[in-house]
Amino acid sequence: MSLTVTESADQVTDRPQPTKPRRKSKNRRAFWMRQFIAWHWISSAVSLVGMLMFAITGITLNHGSEIEAEPVRRFEAMTLSDDQLSKLESLPAEGTEVLPAELRDSLGEQLNYSLKDREAEYSADEVYLSMQSPGADAWLAIDRETGDVEFEETKRGWIAFFNDLHKGRHTGLVWKYFLDVFSVATIVFCLSGLLLLIMHAKRRAMTWPLVSLGFIGPLLLIILFMH
Numbered sequence: 001m002s003l004t005v006t007e008s009a010d011q012v013t014d015r016p017q018p019t020k021p022r023r024k025s026k027n028r029r030a031f032w033m034r035q036f037i038a039w040h041w042i043s044s045a046v047s048l049v050g051m052l053m054f055a056i057t058g059i060t061l062n063h064g065s066e067i068e069a070e071p072v073r074r075f076e077a078m079t080l081s082d083d084q085l086s087k088l089e090s091l092p093a094e095g096t097e098v099l100p101a102e103l104r105d106s107l108g109e110q111l112n113y114s115l116k117d118r119e120a121e122y123s124a125d126e127v128y129l130s131m132q133s134p135g136a137d138a139w140l141a142i143d144r145e146t147g148d149v150e151f152e153e154t155k156r157g158w159i160a161f162f163n164d165l166h167k168g169r170h171t172g173l174v175w176k177y178f179l180d181v182f183s184v185a186t187i188v189f190c191l192s193g194l195l196l197l198i199m200h201a202k203r204r205a206m207t208w209p210l211v212s213l214g215f216i217g218p219l220l221l222i223i224l225f226m227h
Helices: 009-013 020-062 082-090 101-111 158-167 172-203 207-225
Strands: 072-079 095-098 119-122 126-133 136-143 148-155
Touching: 020 158, 020 172, 072 101, 082 101, 172 207
Parallel strands: none
Antiparallel strands: 072 148, 095 119, 119 126, 126 136, 136 148
8 A cells, every 4th residue: 555645835834945045155155265265375376486586595694794705806907999989979968878889888798798788977087887786886087188998897696686686785676666566466475375264263273363473473573573
């Protein structure tokens, strides 16, 4: 004998239905989770090499006195040709101005050093160029009367080069803008990581203790050991 149970339409209608707000809440959470993950990996990709470089040079800067590097100096002395010397006659007696292109190129070739478009300082008896770059310094002096030229270049090595990149020292406008882009990407990376921590914090009990340690640790070092 079989027993058949049938339900009326009213009984089916009375069954509890899934609540739509809860489903919407899950969909919203999933949407923002995807957004934060996307922002996090894109910003990490953009800032990865920069963060590694800045972390490594942070160590080399912190131990600069312990990392010895012998500067390499090069000194050159020469005299301008009559043709080169004549190019100086068109320059002002005082002020700053870029050297004439022909003189700049010929001098750069003779000294094996790119003078680029650097401005020179002029006085009545001398033309002087100060040429600083990451990890290196150079200067050039020209006697306007005799045409005697003195040039000196000092290279402090690759560590000094990357340390100067870290500090933005003598790096120019393009590197300055790169540092701005890198900084924004790093901020996005950190904030998107924080938002992901917030979303996962309920399932990871150590989230906020570790975040607090990252804040309190440096604060205690400043209070206790910096005077």
